[in-house]
Amino acid sequence: MADQNNLTAAELPNLQDTAADAAAANDSKNEMPTTYDPKSAETKWYSYWTEGGYFRAGGRPDAKAYSIVIPPPNVTGMLHIGHALDFTLQDILIRTKRMQGFDTLWLPGTDHAGIATQTKVEQKLREQGISRHDLGREKFLEQVWEWKDKYANTIHEQWAKMGLSLDYSRERFTLDEGLSKAVREVFVKLYNKGLIYRGKRIINWDPAARTALSDIEVEYKEVNGHLYHLRYPLKDGSGFITVATTRPETMLGDTAVAVHPEDDRYKDLIGKTLILPIIGREIPIIADDYVDKEFGSGAVKITPAHDPNDFEMGQRHNLPQINVMDESGTMNEEAGPYQGQDRSVCRKAITADLKEQGVLINIEDHVHQVGHSERSGAVVEPYLSTQWFVKMQPLAEAAINAQKDGNGVNFVPDRFERTYLNWIENVRDWCISRQLWWGHRIPAWYSESTGELVVANDEEEARRISGLTDLKQDEDVLDTWFSSNLWPFATLGWPDENSADFKRYYPNDVLVTGYDIIYFWVARMIFSALEFTGEKPFSDVLMHGLVRDSEGQKMSKSLGNGVDPLEVIEKYGADAMRYMISTGSTAGQDLRFRWEKVEQARNFANKIWNASRFALMNLEGVSFENIDISCELSTADRWILHRLNETSREITRLIDSYEFGETGRQLYNFIWDDLCDWYIEFAKLSLYGSDAAAKAKTQSVLAYVLDRTMRLIHPFMPFISEEIWQHLPHEGETITLAAWPEYDAALENPQAVAEMNLLMDVIRAVRNIRAEVNVPMSKKVELIIKAGNEETLSIITRNDNYIGRFCNTSSFEAGLNPETPDKVMSAVVTGAELLLPLSGLIDIEQEIARLEKEVMTLNGEVERVEKKLSNQGFVAKAPAKVIEEERAKQADYSAKREKVLARIAELRG
């Protein structure tokens, strides 16, 4: 039916070469194909941007600075779709701010990712039958550096494919010279302040990676285990005490049994001695409040070297600590007959022996949480060893106070502030030493003869301050997060506080990251920044969710459900991926990845492409200087300028408040509905008409609107917007540096909106009627319009060309009260009544039935509004504006209803 709906141009004009095309060389084709091909545009423009140095910060010394540092991806491997989300959001912010005139810095970098990377490289070596110990520290590290270089390159390529506007001249790595210096400085300062200490503690030990882990590197999983009930005999032969344990092999290290001091069952036994089965060691019965009388037998075996709670109790009661395992989880000489067995083998063996000796009473099924290493997956062993710790309390307190005094960071969405506070308020000391090679080696030295400890920035300094010559550096390295902690300021030159970048770009404006690393990273950056720079590291933290698979499952290697961003880009283009991923969810909320969504985004890109093709076909001879939108314009022209202006204002506001989902919707609606479906169709009238002046005006508006529209979508879809913008009449080298469309009060035009709304109503209504009686749009019909008042009439007659064209009317009559024939179909819009004499096509009874249905609908509306208005409470309490709106609706609906009723009467009459 809509065969006359789209007015079309005669032929494709030849497009002129643009300067950019010449600069980008290899694209010699001038015509724009009917579908957008992302590939050529993407490589072409990315190198154009980087060669032009457009991403480099510092070029606008008088402007306000705006800075973001990238959350450094691990050099462990390739970037996944979650990175794409994180980076796209940052790129959107940076590109927007850059266009708004800020001196923007987006600093790239990568993280050495201690355990993760070392594990990968060790794995690779193991396949060749080599262990890291075969190579030795130095040779091994050479291998890791090679690995790092390889993956850093891959990451660079991926960044480029995604179109990220990073300032590569300032790229950093967590193990580079500057960061290492900052790490040492921080370590020494904290040590000298007494905030770093070395101590023997129960830590989380990863027996596979043979290193300590921090609390948050442990993942608890529910495991179907057993509860073993054991009977320990009293030394005096007067009986037994029953204890329960989930880990019978640890009994070898038991140094006491504890009961609650007020437990009547055991009161008399406190202070007596038990004989530990198998080992035969004498151990005391002690009393401690920690014991829960209700659980199990009410008596607990105490293994200070293999359980954190037992460790603390052991300290309270001066119990010996007997470590029965070595660092690989193998039983040691303290385990007596079990020496040399793996802990899991030992469990089985000891269970059998205990059973045989009558010690084991029974085994119950028991579901409990067991800690696993986040990296290696091994069951974590609570293990007694000497490690380095950061004393958290003073640092945490300062961070809490800052947050509560209003000097905190602004979390988006704000609920994450509570997550953060909750953690930092309950934080425990942070174990920072790792028994690895890949990382920042701890700046501590020991005298080989006396064991004396010296902490210093380097060995020379250590010698100088201690006067010792036989120094040997600590073998361990620091937790990866110890360095990523300093990322927001160490990347900018700190500890040199006079560094230009530090002064200019610190604190950062926003940190964009996933909610899953609030504890690992966000919280630690905050307290570190406060401690060392005296300022918060960034003003805002934007937390996004996780990208999940189409079923809502977490993406993981083991499930094989991960999505490679490069594959998405290959299939649908970087812009489609960026648009889908950035507008597809709200802050803090997870996002399900579905290919259909990417396809939809690709279709949107294609729609933009084709709208631009249309424009370019009709902008021949228009130059940037000739664009003039200040003259007398048509309704549609004024309307689209109003809508563009309104949209610009909204987009700016929404980006500033990080509402990317809503931004996407507004852009989509504006471009697809307003610009393509309505404005372009309206514009065809003057573009194809004979009125040269009118055509020139519309060309101006079209060029102007498209230019600004490209700028608005540029942060989201950088490639296609640049490609199109370069073809359009434009000024400047790149859209990357084009000015952001600012709201302009002069373009406000409520009158054009009202006029356009009426015209759209009329056109839709006529289309409806024609669809109703199957009159194809190719067949011309007569249209009579009864306008409600002079103003409406004038709008209609002023725009009769549009109505005539879109409704395909052969004769068109409009008046306040024109003569109407009998056999008509009709529709009512606000302010006017439409009449289509379609004699021969209409069944009068059917038409009456249709109109009666319309009356029913209107009745419902009127009833609802009247009920509301007759409610005393509503009239008394609702805001005046709401009441006014309801009154207007009431008037509108009843007027419409009356007209429809009158029509029915006429048809009957």
Add this chain to the structure above:
RNA sequence: AGGACGGUAGCUCAGCGGGAGAGCACUAUCUUGACAGGGUAGGGGUCAUGGGUUCGAACCCCAUCCGUCCUACCA
């Protein structure tokens, strides 16, 4: 055990105090010169359940049920 988030059209999700929305899917229609990766017109929802607050609740409060995820765990 505590906490957070989610339950809206067949699907994926937005809206978060004033007439239930989008995209996809579906139906009908158009071999239209920007675009079939398109146009036009449609069908489809007691907004998880039960209370409460309010003139007015998908939206605020309480309770319940169902999902997802964190945090802490008793041997």
